Amino acid sequence: MNDGDGNSVVRFTVRALPAVAIVLALVLGWRALVAGRAVLVDADAPAVRMRADAAPLRDGSEAAWRARVAQNPADHVALVVLARVLEQQGNAAGARAAMSEALRLAPADRQALIEAGAFHLRAGDAAQAVPYLRQVADLYPEARAGLWPAFVAVLDGGRADAWFAGIARDNPDWWPQFFDHACAKARNAAALQKLLGVRADAGTAGANERRCLIDRMQRENQWPGAYQAWLNSLPAGERKHIGYVYNGDFELPLSNLGFDWTIPAQEGVFVTTRPAAGAGGPRALEVEVVNKRWSLPPAQQYLMLAPGRYRFEGRGRADRLQTWLGVQWGLYCRPDGTRAARQLARSGPYLGTSGWEAWREDFAVPADCPVQLLRLELANPRRDAVTPGDVAARLDGAVWFDDFRVRSLD
């Protein structure tokens, strides 16, 4: 190191020292200020702690917030907080008045609305609360997801049925989001059923909400309720005549929900209704399989036949259906956890190419068979067997069906 370098270091150090001293002084000064304030706060500390045990808000808050309101009577934020303070002090009337004034000043303010809703809910008045929360849902899309749990809790409590029914009829744009959430989370399936019924009457029930609730009730083994919910949510024009096999003539679109035909999506399997020569009406069911190994029923329907004697009827036609087993319709008592499916009736097998052929088979529904399942399945090579074919089989071709009926014989 030469002399020039040494001089530079000394010069730099001399110049930096004052700056370091200034920073040090500022830090010390700040510490002294903080320490002084701490001493002041500590002087009041025992009293504060005692009061904090009784209520989370500091004593004096009310006066402070009142002062702020006095300074600016249009300060709705101060009024909201004042209402909260008064409520915590047990002054319900004062809190209500402050909240009302806040809402008068800012009727569309999100936080004021949420606070008003929460205030009435805390007071046990759900019917008063929910309109405010609805306003939040209507006006602030970004806040909706946070509201659904509260809505569901109110719905579960059954405290605002009329309000929910009103919304169900109004059909706000957020209804599908809410119902999705409620369908998944609400414990009160009966309340959901009511809402679905209201929506159906208003003609606004969507397929998704119908499917969600009815599927849920089926999964939860509430079959009679699921059937009733399905009936109540049918379009008005379809409620006058409900076949034991619903849409057995395939003239209505396949809704794929509830107790209508359900068509699981499968690659290489195409299920549709369309005109067919020789069909009983304008449309028939076509099941087309394109060189596909059989995996699961292409079409099925749940039935709710009361115990008694019945006749199962229908017509079918095979159209170059290449398979060594053929397909058949089987009607079963729905299997549950404890018992396998019991076959009640079946159609003849369809394979190759045929004209329209009808089947008719009498059967009885026993008392321990409240739900039945009608499904298209592989035919069993043993014609006296009461189970479907259970072998690997590849199919290629089409088969048509029409005029399904189950008639009571009692």
Place this chain on the structure above:
Amino acid sequence: MNNPKWCSPTGGLENLMKTHVFSLLFGIVALLGAGASAAQQAGTVARLNNLEGNVLVSQGDAMVAATNGQRVPAGTRVLTMAGAKVGIVYDSGCDVSLKENQRFTVRTGECATLLTEVVSLGPAPAVATGVTSNLVVGVLAGAGFGYGIYEVFRNRSVSPN
């Protein structure tokens, strides 16, 4: 002279004929009606009354819309949909009332027993619970107040002083 019609010389005979024809027709209609009524009564045990809304009865291969006054045989299933109600008045005098979302199978028996066989299928009147209210308050107090206060005050001075 303008005689009134009923005083015309031939009017009496015409009226007499008309009266006889009318009586004959009335008798035929009455007989037919009685026969039809008897036929209608055959096999039925009850009548639907005070029907409101959509009420379905089992018939052949389907549940079909019922009508007020419809007579029903034993074995008929009666089902009310949302908002509907119906009374099933047995010829024996028993009166079974269905409210909305209920089901009943018409059969003969003791009235007291029949009355217990009404099955509710749909939503029952909701019962309010305190637990739910607490949950709501919790949800809103946590999610609403905390977040909301933050939103409200994030750009403002919150000190009352």
